[in-house]
Amino acid sequence: MPSPIKTCLALCAALLAGTAHAEPASLAPLLGSIEERLAIADQVALSKWDSHKAVEDRPREREVIAGAVAQAAEYTLDGATVEQFFAAQIEANKLVQYARLSEWTLQGQAPDAPRPDLVGQIRPQLDRLQKRLLQQLADFGPYRHDPQCPQWLARASHDGDRTALRQLALVRATAELCVFKG
Template identity: 55%
Template sequence: MVLSSRLPPLLTCALTGLLACSAQASTVTAVPDSLQPLLVTINERLNIADQVALTKWDSGKPIQDTAREAQVIASARAMAADRKLDPDEAAELIAAQIEANKLVQYGLIAEWRAADKAPDLPRPDLTLQIRPRLDELQNLLLQQYADFAPYRKDPNCPSWLGVARAGLIKDQLHGQALIRATGELCIADQ
């Protein structure tokens, strides 16, 4: 090696180690296959908020449904063990989905109030059609979250998430809600 013939052995060793560390630090971990399906499910769940908002517009019911939220979160806690998830983390994930969903509902209803009308779209039944679909998505979401869990602490996780999430955003309101729904998927090094 030309470098070693001109430098003292100790300095050569230090430089070689530094170069090896730099090469290792610049290595980017590949995006895990489990991220995209998880985000697609989160986004699908979030898009159902539009239908929920329509049903609440028509019924005049409040967006906040504390009893239903508690039931959904309790269900997530119960399902966590089967997926080898921490019940608190599963509850936090589902609570984030609920908050993101409400963000969309509040935003849409505010727009409709300003226009004094909601879109003329079909209204699925909240109890018979929408909630069963949300329950199905919760089951799928928890399994996909369990599949992604080993990657949550990877230093590249926020970058993966930012890029993958950007491809799913359809408008500003849903984009903000998607950010809220995925805000704790990556765990920053403390």
């Protein structure tokens, strides 16, 4: 019969091993906001379909990234981290837009859905979301160097009932969240 001390030690080791693999509570809200931003890509794609504007808008992209970097210090984030994070968000968003525009071109029409105004409605929504993303990125910051970080993101991107496009976009949006020291 094992001694009570050995049993206790084995139980503690098992509990610690289980918590080492548990994702931090700050990951779910961050991923939720990233997915919310990706959902807005459909609205942006509709706007670009109607206006025949290109998906690629480098001046606007630079403006968004510069605005986020300017706010980085408020959230105790470094500018390079914020720049990299928002560049990934923009690339993931464009991925969704390109896919939607391709689908609609193939179908010969876009869906019959409400068309929010890009400048008056969609961009203010993205601006509000940016502040939340900055705070959530700061909250997740201590976990970016954790060796389990890639596994957390892989599990999260495969959980749920996302379409293949949403899963791919989420993978792109989170590709640089984990930081490795080599």
